[in-house]
Amino acid sequence: MITIYNLLVDANSCGSNIPSSIQTARDYYRQVDPRNFFQIMAPINQFLILVTIILFWKDSVSLRLYFLIAFILYAIIAILTFVYFIPRDMIIFTSPIENTEHIERALSQWKQMNWVRSILGLAGVLCTFKGLDCFYNMQKRSGD
Secondary structure (H helix, E strand, C coil), X not given: CHHHHHHHHHHHHHCCCCCHHHHHHHHHCCCCCHHHHHHHHHHHHHHHHHHHHHXXXXXXXXXXXXXXXXXXXXXXXXXXXXXXXXXXXXXXXXXXXXXXXXXXXXXXXXXXXXXXXXXXXXXXXXXXXXXXHHHHHHHHHHXX
């Protein structure tokens, strides 16, 4: 749920006093680009959930369904991140600092859509938890 933190803390800090707040954020991220984290972690997450679906394919339709829904939700989040959020990040963090109107618009769009991404993430986590719950309940029943 890092997206909630980004929305409530980072985005509000970045937008608090444009252009100086944007410059502060740019300085903060000068050494490490947080987009690199998502470019690495999103495919790993997708791969692991896909492996989970394959491993539990024959166990239960409901188990498979929960993990499949989670996979789809995580895929949507990854697509949104690369297609929608990264272009806005590029505007916020690389466009000329004097272009405050463009930066403010990109930040506003980022904040609005980040709620969608956060809700999708929460739904994905809940589906994953429900899939695990189904698995443990199946194990419990088979052990009785």
